[in-house]
Amino acid sequence: MRIYAFCVYLFLYTPIGIIALFSFNAGRHASQFQGFSVKWYGRALNNPFVMEALENSLMIAFTSAALASIIGTMAAVGLHSMRGPVRAIFDAVIYIAIMIPGIVIGIATLIALVTVFDVVNPWLAGLWADAEAAPQFSMGRGSVIAAHTMFTMALVVVIVRARLSTVEGALMEASADLYAPPWVTFRRITLPLIAPAIFAGFLLAFTFSFDDFIIAFFVAGSETTLPIYIFSSIRRGVTPEINAIGTMVMAASLILLIVAQLILRRDKKT
Amino acid sequence: MTQRERNWLLLAPAAAWFFVMLILPLSFVFVFSFGERGDAGGYVPAFTFEQYANLPARFAAFKNTLILAPLGTLAAMLIAYPLAYQLAVRTDPKWRLILLVLVIVPFWTSILIRSYAWLFILGGQGIPRLLDFIGIEDVRLIYTPFAVLIGIIYGYLPLMVFPIYVALDRLDKRLLEASADLGARPMTTFFRVTLPMSIPGMATGCMLVFILLMGEFLIPALLGGGKVFFVGNALVDLFLQSRNWAFGSAVAMMLIVVMLVTVTVYMRLIARLNTQRDDDVALM
Numbered sequence: 001m002r003i004y005a006f007c008v009y010l011f012l013y014t015p016i017g018i019i020a021l022f023s024f025n026a027g028r029h030a031s032q033f034q035g036f037s038v039k040w041y042g043r044a045l046n047n048p049f050v051m052e053a054l055e056n057s058l059m060i061a062f063t064s065a066a067l068a069s070i071i072g073t074m075a076a077v078g079l080h081s082m083r084g085p086v087r088a089i090f091d092a093v094i095y096i097a098i099m100i101p102g103i104v105i106g107i108a109t110l111i112a113l114v115t116v117f118d119v120v121n122p123w124l125a126g127l128w129a130d131a132e133a134a135p136q137f138s139m140g141r142g143s144v145i146a147a148h149t150m151f152t153m154a155l156v157v158v159i160v161r162a163r164l165s166t167v168e169g170a171l172m173e174a175s176a177d178l179y180a181p182p183w184v185t186f187r188r189i190t191l192p193l194i195a196p197a198i199f200a201g202f203l204l205a206f207t208f209s210f211d212d213f214i215i216a217f218f219v220a221g222s223e224t225t226l227p228i229y230i231f232s233s234i235r236r237g238v239t240p241e242i243n244a245i246g247t248m249v250m251a252a253s254l255i256l257l258i259v260a261q262l263i264l265r266r267d268k269k270t
Numbered sequence: 271m272t273q274r275e276r277n278w279l280l281l282a283p284a285a286a287w288f289f290v291m292l293i294l295p296l297s298f299v300f301v302f303s304f305g306e307r308g309d310a311g312g313y314v315p316a317f318t319f320e321q322y323a324n325l326p327a328r329f330a331a332f333k334n335t336l337i338l339a340p341l342g343t344l345a346a347m348l349i350a351y352p353l354a355y356q357l358a359v360r361t362d363p364k365w366r367l368i369l370l371v372l373v374i375v376p377f378w379t380s381i382l383i384r385s386y387a388w389l390f391i392l393g394g395q396g397i398p399r400l401l402d403f404i405g406i407e408d409v410r411l412i413y414t415p416f417a418v419l420i421g422i423i424y425g426y427l428p429l430m431v432f433p434i435y436v437a438l439d440r441l442d443k444r445l446l447e448a449s450a451d452l453g454a455r456p457m458t459t460f461f462r463v464t465l466p467m468s469i470p471g472m473a474t475g476c477m478l479v480f481i482l483l484m485g486e487f488l489i490p491a492l493l494g495g496g497k498v499f500f501v502g503n504a505l506v507d508l509f510l511q512s513r514n515w516a517f518g519s520a521v522a523m524m525l526i527v528v529m530l531v532t533v534t535v536y537m538r539l540i541a542r543l544n545t546q547r548d549d550d551v552a553l554m
Binding site: 012 | 276278279284285291294298313353357369372373375379380383389393428481482485487488492506515518529
């Protein structure tokens, strides 16, 4: 049994290890190891396309995770003290958001936004005196943020509601009995209690958005995110530079995961 | 402001967002699936069932998905179960958390990079070259159903281990002792106690993995190399290459229907399995 477990771990980590190993390859050929070098890391970090894609990815992931955490938490708190059909409809919508494959979300968002923009843009141009100066909608960072926020918001609602259901309702009632206005009760009692869940939701949303390829592939328009860049590079052939980028991305997620664990751990102790 | 008004205000942004970015786009897919393709691609309003009638043209994509997704799910479960069992039942609690985290960590890193690693390993310079050294020549691994299956197992194994682990961890270990005390052999205990009690965990794991696999694009795109393609690959082709939005929408609707049907049938089966087990227990 132990040997079996060891083999599974080997299976899980060998491919990752190989990527990391070959990212230090001095040679130009991806599959023959020709000595140790960090030159591909330098190459990747000095590649303007990589840096632009990275900047887009970070910006999209941070914005959508922040929006999803705020709006999702608001919705979770609202739903918590609600019964009846509105709650049932909301549950159904969240279920749909999570169940529908990412690829369908991607194409649906693409055709809906492109169709709506085709109607709105000429109308906006007509509204402005100088048609050239009129604001125009197009697919890009904004549409990726909107789509990612929609999906990750559903995750945040689920996580925060699970936490809210374990929180002692009596604490909130006591606060209200002592004449604390609802906002004060929320800020002093509820928020500290659900903070770890919001934080976990934020991290999950950030990671999802940063790693997402399929939704961004459809709705990013002419913009590139890091996964889109990696995918199109792989299509052109395997290079040590991609190994270096991949290793950095994996290392970054690992650090994020450890930091999250440490914060949640500390939170539990206090 | 009453509590009711406050709740509405709290829900309003999320409701608006879900409506504009989920309900509205999905309605577009539904409407477009009855439309026609424009001359330059895109969509022309119409009401026709032509696109649905054309679905058999993409039969191969549905067939591949419906063979490889369940097969991959099953294989991942068979590999995950012994590991989850080892972690939950046999491992010193001191090491349990760290070993569990080690299983889940890969899932938190980009599936794109992890699939790409297999492109590297199964490609011409990887395992086939090693096999070449020991005299087995001309083995082709990459761009085969096998490569896609490996990619699926590798990508989704962590997601499978976790729910099974949780189910086995919750299992009251005294039941196992009781079974042993009553003279059951370890094998009997496993098949009569442990396995039935971990069915909910297995069911959750399979469901999670299966749903994600139905919409999979990256693994077949990278490891199937255009030869082994899923519905997801057909959708990318229809929307981004041939720009046939009407037919693409029909394919997407079909994918959702197939998913709903299989998941519903699956849930019914699991529910029946559970009630049957309860009957067994009642009879004993």
